[in-house]
Amino acid sequence: MPRWLPRAMVLALGLVAAFQFGSWAFHQLxxxxxxxxxxxxxxxxxxxxxxxxxxxxxxxxxxxxxxxxxxxxxxxxxxxxxxxxxxxxxxxxxxxxxxxxxxxxxxxxxxxxxxxxxxxxxxxxxxxxWLRSYAQNSAAGVLDVSAxxxxxxxxxxxxxxxxxxxxxxxxxxxxxxxxxLPPARQSEVLRAWEIAVDKTGGYLYSRSLMALVSGVAHYVLLEFLDVPYAPALAVWVGLVSQFIPTIGTYLAGALPMLIAFTVDPWYAVWVLVFVVIYQQFENYVLQPKLTAKTVDIHPAVAFGSVVAGTALLGAVGALIAIPAVATLQAFLGAYVKRYDVADDPRVHGHRRRVPARGLLTRVQGLLEHARQLWGERSTRAAETGADPSGSTAAAGEETTGKSAAGRGDAGEEAAGKRAGQQG
Structure with missing residues (x-):
């Protein structure tokens, strides 16, 4: 048996044991x-x-x-x-x-x-x-809930x-x-840290501001409908709708609808309509303006990051997915070289129209065209030594004289023929 074989077997067993211990420790921690x-x-x-x-x-x-x-x-x-x-x-x-x-x-x-x-x-x-067994199970579950x-x-x-x-x-x-770390890596780490602070803080700031606006809007509605516990419900809607991704809006709107239903079923309908309308206002007006300079990621990317974070880390991944993706996007964007986009309708999403010319612009164009024609005629008249304004009249007089002379010659010729016939 070679000398290296026992040593290799011990090394392989040690690596397997270390891997197993690392997996167990990672699972425990x-x-x-x-x-x-x-x-x-x-x-x-x-x-x-x-x-x-x-x-x-x-x-x-x-x-x-x-x-x-x-x-x-x-x-x-x-x-x-x-x-x-x-x-x-x-x-x-x-x-x-x-x-x-x-x-x-x-x-x-x-x-x-x-x-x-x-x-x-x-x-x-x-x-x-059934009630007796339910009471026994509930009493036994109190310890689990306490733990x-x-x-x-x-x-x-x-x-x-x-x-x-x-x-x-x-x-x-x-x-x-x-x-x-070496100095070159230190600057990159500090820059990544700064971007992470900026994006995460901006995400919390924008979400808090939107939660405030949402809470105030829903408080006005609930107070107008005389729904009980309007302040608590407004705080619930503001926080849950903004800080629980994807399903937060539905969870936030369900509780006010339920409380409003106990007062009047039509109040629940009004609350549902208001929640839907406000959600559209928030998605298309409020959120783009507040998150344009803080998070600045596409809504589809945000939704995909929440889904991926939930699949990887559960609720924790859903909470930290958006700031993490925003940080990664901003950090990688500094190392990506960007170019000017070609002026093409397939890029802009619509055909660019040439702006219509106004009436004043058209009149100015016609005047400029007439001025150019007059200048060309003046140039030709100067070359021939004639007046451009009288050239037409002179040409008319010359044509009239030629016509009169022609008529005189024709009359003399006709008179000569008649005299010859009489003779």
Missing amino acids: TGLLLDVLIAFFLALAIEPAVSRMAALGMRRGLATFLVFLTLVVASAGFVTLLGSMLAGQIITMIEGFPEYLDSVINWVNATFHTELRRVDVQEELLHSE QVLGGLFRLLTITLFSFYFAADGPRLRRAVCSV
């Missing part, structure tokens, strides 16, 4: 890596605000803390408004349940000619096996801490990254 990725993009989003406050003389740590405090207060206010709205609706439904049940029983009795009573229905519901809530809070705390450190120690982190 997937959640942490996603949290770090979310924290990094969150730090990029708040980097402009932190940098402005630091430029005014404030320490970066304090500036980052104030920004996060503002975000926490806004999130807590939103959750409080939404929770109070849901709690109020649940209490209203519980208090009105007997009336709903009576209306259903009356409809069934009138339609199917039965004699149901509310007491009988309540007894059947209380002693049903999920605690896990979500721990994950939120992890994201907050990582994003705080990324934003507060941004310059130090950039120095650490650039210290292991």
